Amino acid sequence: MTDQNILDVVIVGYGPVGQSLAIHLGERGYRVAVFDRWPALYPLPRAVFHDHEIRRVFHAMGIGKDVEKISQPSAMYQWFNADWKTLVEIDWSAESISDGPVGYLFNQPSLEALFDSKAKSLPSVSVQQGWEATALHQHADHCEVTLRKGSMIEGVWTPTGETQTVRARYVVGADGANSFVRKSAGIAFEDLGFQEDWLVIDLKPNEGVKLDVPDIGQWCNPARPTTMVPGGPGYRRWEFMRLPHETLDELQKPEKVWELLQPWVTPENATLVRYAVYTFRSLLAQNWHNGRVVLAGDAAHQMPPFMGQGMCSGLRDAWNLAWRLDLILKGIASSNLLESYTPERRPQVRAVIDASIAMGQVVCISDPEEAARRDAAYLAGDVPPLPPFPGLTDGLICTQKNFAVEAVAGLLSVHGQIENDGEEMRFDNAMPNGFHVIALDADPESYLDAAAQATLARIGAQTAGITADTSKTVAGRILLDKSGKYQRFFDEHGVRVMIVRPDYYVFGAVKKLSDLPALIADLASRLGVEVDAGQETAAA
Structure with missing residues (x-):
């Protein structure tokens, strides 16, 4: 491709997945343009956990030391029954295969600010916020994306009338659950059956306040299943499941928020950062690649949060795509290399979603008798442990049994x-x-x-x-x-x-x-x- 008006990659969506992919490609010198509908980064917390594998990726991006300053190593992840008896312990503080603990807690706006600064510092990366994609067309050797400019007027995204069309060899949809790119490519979502409404509350304890709560815990109380986790240094998060008799409006009233928090924290010792009801879903795109269009992050998958793997999975997508696109854009490999993207990423993410659903089905029990049976099984040791984190089972791995050790292919490699x-x-x-x-x-x-x-x-x-x-x-x-x-x-x-x-x-x-x-x-x-x-x- 010699036309200088054709970019290497257009990324639609400037959340963590789009940001990270822009950095991966920009550091390799590719001409990348990133577009996002919103004129500014979303300022409120969402994801709070990343694992050891993702920390290794952050080091590769050149921001590992900076991420250390805005995160903290994870502690033991504990599940309790209504009487605070321990049902499950998952040691996220243990040494991992990647040289460090299994997991870390962080504040997403702080992480996105690091990504944003890094992406905008790369000379070959153009970040254009406030642009909504409205049309996508594929051609033999490139794609065309049409976008319209918008601004926030009294809290409402409003078109300005300005439009532009850009061309690129590849388009990556990292534009979230309602992905325009996914719909334009005609890719359907598979619903894996999990759906629950949870009130998510982030707050900042006052200086010197120490809260009497488990560091990372699931309170599997049928009267009100509850999650308590750090939200990164200086922040805490609670999540409360909506009960069958409650309306969404009722659950989002300030007085209800403080009523639910009252056993642990009050307005006198903490400040609310935000609260909102989220519907936890389990959705998986049937294919993640169509010609010159590729999906990543929430555009390709959504999962319950009980394993803390939503954002991690999206960052893996970007990391996987980066080296594939690098080989293709250099002319070392053909575009057929993208054919193994879905066979690799989809089964791994499906396994993570399945495990997250299984965990959610344990946590989200609101019937006291069913909860009592669950408790008895766990306390008696009759429930098998969670399976190990999945590797790759298909795609670009060697399965030649005549000379290779098949069981090693697809494992995450050691680092130390x-x-x-x-x-x-x-x-x-x-x-x-x-x-x-x-x-x-x-x-x-x-x-x-x-x-x-x-x-x-x-x-x-x-x-x-x-x-x-x-x-x-x-x-x-x-x-x-x-x-x-x-x-x-x-x-x-x-x-x-x-x-x-x-x-x-x-x-x-x-x-x-x-x-x-x-x-x-x-x-x-x-x-x-x-x-x-x-x-x-x-x-x-």
């Missing part, structure tokens, strides 16, 4: 502290983001044939060995595993070398270093990358 030539650092700081070939106790470069070297050069992959044995380290080539996590990961899965994708998921792993060229050949085939092994020396 390493030492290189006497300097200790995060692994991600030692190696630039991209495809990584990591071998245990060996330098993988020694096991590459010419075709494998050419493939890795073509996709910009990095290679490194890692070892827990100080005698085997080689500066810049075989790094010392200070955390011990890499040794444990390789030992647990019985593999010697793995290929890790730019989004930190394992493409594939093999037991023998001699099988590494076959694993790389499989990656080249699945990416649709063609290389001339004879050009390897020049490429290197």
Whole structure:
């Protein structure tokens, strides 16, 4: 595409998902325009939790240290019955596979402000707020998006009469649950059956006030199922389920809000930040990609909040899309690479939604007899624990049983502290983001044939060995595993070398270093990358 009037990517929607995708692509130098209907960022809290995987993404975006300042490590996530007996404990404070605790609590407006500053600092990114998409058309080599300008007049979005049409090679709909892009692409939502109304209240305790509440808790009280969580440093959140006899109007009156909060907090020791009723739904787009149009975030999925994975899932979408679009826009891979986006993201998100629904069905019981049966089962230990967080089960992963260890493909890869030539650092700081070939106790470069070297050069992959044995380290080539996590990961899965994708998921792993060229050949085939092994020396 040589037409300079055609952008690389247009993103519709400037919430966290659209912001993060703009940053991922803008840092790679792509010409990106982001449009959002609202003239300013939404100023009130929504999401309050992100997990270890997303924290690793924040570091890759260059805002990891800044996010640390506006977040706090999670504590134990506890579920209690009406009598405050513990039914479930999920240790979100435990050490994760990603080098740090499982989860963190934050304030969304503070996070979006970081994203906004970063996105607007990138010279190839244009952020245009106050523009509503009204038409979307696909052509053979690009899309056209028509937008109209609007402003807020007495609290109502009002068109100004100004319009514009932009062209881009790809359009990403990150425009929320009522996505214009999804509807324009003719993509339907599947309803997975969960729907409950909850009053969500955010407040800020006065200076010096310490509230007597569980740090992160679900009070599974059939008289009023209730959630209590931090809303980031200095904030608290309560969520109350609407009971069958209550109207939405009744639940949103200020006096009702303070009545519900009264057992824990009063107007004398805290300030309300906002309160609103949200309908928790479970919806999943049937396909997330149609030609040059792709969906991400709430435009593709909505889930109950009981796992704290709504925003996290959207940020994974953006992170997954970024490296795919990078390879496509560079001409390294064809647009067919987008065909594996839905098979990867949809099953993982479906599993997360299913787990969130299961948790919600436990929490949202309002019948006392049913709640008593639930309590008895949990207190007797008759309920199995939640399944582990899902990895990828389809898409761009190696499932060649004849040489690869199938169970490793699609897992989130390990991350920890390493030492290189006497300097200790995060692994991600030692190696630039991209495809990584990591071998245990060996330098993988020694096991590459010419075709494998050419493939890795073509996709910009990095290679490194890692070892827990100080005698085997080689500066810049075989790094010392200070955390011990890499040794444990390789030992647990019985593999010697793995290929890790730019989004930190394992493409594939093999037991023998001699099988590494076959694993790389499989990656080249699945990416649709063609290389001339004879050009390897020049490429290197």
